[in-house]
Amino acid sequence: MKKSPILITLALVVFAIFPLVVKDQYYMHIAILILYYALVSQAWNILSGYSGQFSFGHAAFFGTGAYTSSILFTKLGMSPWIGLIIGAVIAAVIGLFIGYLSFRFKLRGVFFSLGTLAFAEILRIIIQNFDVFNKTLGVLIPYKPDPLMFQFSSRTTYYYIILIFAIAVTALVYYISRSKLGYNLVAIRENEDAAQSLGVNTYKNKMIAIAISASLTAIGGTFYAQYMLFIEPATTFSNDVSINILLPAIIGGAGTVLGPIVGSLIIIPIGELTTTWFGNFVGVNLMAYGVILILVMLYLPEGIVGWFQNKFGKKKSAKKNKDSSISGGEEVGTLKN
């Protein structure tokens, strides 16, 4: 990914001074939403974008992070900062468990996606049925700002925290994309069997990816809990959450470093706009997301950043090249069989 350092620095500066320029709490909230979706989507990207194992159940990790820190805080008074780390670890373990069951048993493609969906649902049902998690009532975090307890009176502080998290995770993804792990993951995505025969330990690499992805998603979950101060199974473990996590990456470009951020920058404001214009109707934003998803899949299947990279640069991807000037070759009505 060759993006000029000047543009990056410029973007960072804009993000950094944003709260100094914009004081409106509503816009601050949107900015926080954008960044926190960028974070979790970026985390998803590590597993699904780079290794091509599309998870439809990342809510499992998100909810784990949210509930771990919240339960530890409300029942044991443990600081959510520590809860954040514990949540990340637990999520990583759950991720490894799911990974073990999936990868050892060679779940690929659609089967893997549906499998992750099932795992997320299993967790949701468990949470909904046991008192220790307050079942469907959810967990309420008392409003008592205290930096040591990961609670702040000023939105601006939340903004900077999530900004730092988002930048850190993006930097991590950038680093991974250029590392051996990254190359291995892409090889697995392009052709897992070929990668295996070339000596790549596909199992180990996928496990590393899912563990990292899970723990980072959980961090997003803890942040969400501490920002919203209320969590319940429907907002942390549900299918909708999994969909919201993967949308920015898909639209922005799965498997690219900037994809989740670009995707987030586009769909969150659209979601908010539709809710504002059509506020009395529930679900307008999701419908808008659906339309965008369909359009992107039809016309920009590589996502926005992916499309840019194909047009103006090189990308390590076996995109079906539609450039058919000499040879035609558009397979008519035939499928992959």
Added chain:
Amino acid sequence: MLTLILQSLVDGILMGGIYGLVAIGLTLIFGVMKIINFAQGALLMLGMYISYWSFIYLGINPYLSIPLSAISLFFIGALIQKTILSKMLNAPEHNQLLVTLGIMLVIENLALILWSPDFRSVKLDGFIQTLNIGGIGVNVPKLIAFIAAIVLSIALFLFLKKTMLGKAIRATSINRNGALLSGINTNRINYIAFGLGASLAAIAGSLITPFFYTSPTVGATFILKGFVVVVLGGLGNFIGAIIGGLIIGVSEALGGAFLPGSLKELMTYIIFVIVLMAKPNGLFGGKAR
């Protein structure tokens, strides 16, 4: 205790017929187009609403509005296939899944906007709700739904086996290029298959209107169970879809009888995970991708 088990078995089998019907639609679409239709539940929901509104505004019995919902959804399905899915036939499989997810989001949320999230239900008067057979209560609407589902499955089976169009559909799902070279218009087969799949979902929706709550989010329950049944029975396997439906219906009912709260839903997913690991091609063998 025995009565409880028997009652659960009966309830489970009856409901299982409906799951099977949803799964048959999914498996038909997958067989022909190799696409997993995430929107199948949403299409079922549309079928429900057609029957619901027919009942409320036109006083038509939900069972009588089945042809209406079936035909409407056939055309909606064909439209979706022609405008969107036909362009995705050669796309990577996760993109195909995502596009049907997008379609589901649009349909479900459009319904939410138009009809609000309120749960509605249909009350049929002058109708014996429950039959008592040897101490077991058999819910009549459920029984009707089950019988209809079985009859429909048999009809579909015969259609595929005996008619030229049915054979062409099977041929397309076995070997697309071979079908093309035999003069079969596979594009038309695609939208017929998708339209049929959508119809089946709609019919299932109409059948459950008398005993299930009508709401825009109804589809979500059925789609997840539908996936489980399809994988259990084998992708592309019709008989497997029915039997898978019965298995899921029964295990869910037994779970509901013996497990507290909503833990019964766990049964379905745990079976799913086990099948995915042990026999991803389904109990009866189906197509892997």
Added chain:
Amino acid sequence: MLKVSNLNAGYGNLQVLRNISFEVNSGELVSILGTNGAGKTTLLRTLSGLISAGSGQIEFSGKQIQKMRPENIVKEGLIQVPEGRLLFTEMTVRENLELGAYSSGARKNMNKNIEYCFQLFPILKERENQMAGSFSGGQQQMLAIGRALMAEPKILLLDEPSTGLSPLLTKQVFDIINEIKQEGVTVLLVEQNAHQALSMSDRGYVIENGEIVMEGTAESLMKDNKLRESYLGLAN
């Protein structure tokens, strides 16, 4: 009957056929020879519409078919027995044959034509209700040819019909192709087995790296020294 002019085709950015031109006249049996990867299968797939040509013309019975959908090309009477046979393995012999006659034109005579196929290939009648997938290679080839005949072809394209067959079966298949030709069906035969192909053909072409490098009557090709070395393995 079939006239191909300056045909270019391939897969995406990979061009396989370069400026191919040839023709097949009514009643002829024309062979196209070439080794693996020369572009023979790509050519047939393009003729049948499975691949869209980049540029060039395909004229069949007076119509331009290079942009036609595969099922319409079948309706016109251009029928292919493809490489790999592409049979409906989970359907019976009878069903496979019936589907060969799917086009509305051929359906009228379906039963008559099925009887004809059973005459040509008695083994198919024996196993009428068995799954096509349970057959051996040779039997599958018979079924594939039978299925093609059900479409009442004006021209029959065969993509390496002898692949994977024993010498005996190969002879059987070629005998049948000859018989088909005697019935008046025009045949375009693509083969690696040059000797067999040329001995039955009227004319032939040689394709190499996607280009036609040689053409002529079957006799002249068989006598050609270069050809004898490369394709017939005969020293001079």
